[in-house]
């Protein structure tokens with residue numbers, strides 16, 4: 001299974017969960033994955049697009065947490081700038097990507113929006129954690145259970161040998177539902193401190209919070225940018241396979257941290 005490859009001129013989001021599942025189910029070491037990916041990029045001028053993206057670093061950020069906490073909405077808010085009217089439970093993983101510029105360097109933030117439901121994620125878990133650069137743990141501030149379950153998500157992450165140097169942040173979502181809040185900020189803050197994470201309390205739904213949502217990912221991107229050892233895109237293509245990504249709004253920024 002490969003994440004999306006090569007650059008398109010479309011300013012939109014690709015939902016690749018179906019492709020991801022098909023790739024897994026049909027792979028079996030037969031090489032069928034490659035042709036599936038290339039089929040997906042059929043409308044793209046690959047030679048032009050690859051040339052222009054050779055020097056672009058890609059930061060893989062995975063978003064983890066219980067089903068229904070708003071992972072899809074948060075990633076959609078960051079990459080698409082809006083709140084999706086209707087979402088369905090994510091199956092496998094959806095990839096979203098946004099090009100940002102930090103201190104003069106163009107960077108692709110590749111967000112892996114993972115499934116919270118066990119039955120939709122079990123075949124994909126290894127892929128989530130492989131070569132991950134940063135992890136976003138999400139809970140729903142109106143569901144204490146989703147906060148308590150964070151321990152399990154952290155254990156899963158640690159169990160996949162994610163290095164302690166990989167930055168992690170904690171996000172309490174749905175803060176617009178003020179009267180229903182069950183997880184007090186100071187409880188969340190203590191938990192975040194104990195696990196060496198920054199805490200963001202925000203809402204994917206409330207447009208006034210959109211900058212705060214952006215800060216989650218931009219903060220991580222800034223930290224990752226500082227890690228000079230991250231691979232460049234051309235190195236990632238060494239295996240000869242082509243990756244699909246997309247042109248999105250370029251978000252010029254200085255570090256929000």
Ligand SMILES: Nc1nc2c(ncn2[C@@H]2O[C@H](COP(=O)(O)OP(=O)(O)OP(=O)(O)O)[C@@H](O)[C@H]2O)c(=O)[nH]1
Pocket residue numbers: 065066067068069070071072073074085087088089090091114115116117173174175176177202203204205206
């Ligand atoms: N009020 C409010 N509702 C939200 C917010 N974010 C998401 N929702 C709603 O919560 C529900 C679940 O959102 P999703 O983003 O699909 O949840 P998810 O974590 O991706 O769920 P899985 O894909 O099953 O893991 C949807 O009905 C959203 O409209 C928010 O900030 N505020």
Ligand SMILES: [Mg+2]
Pocket residue numbers: 071072073088089090113114115116
């Ligand atoms: Mg989802």
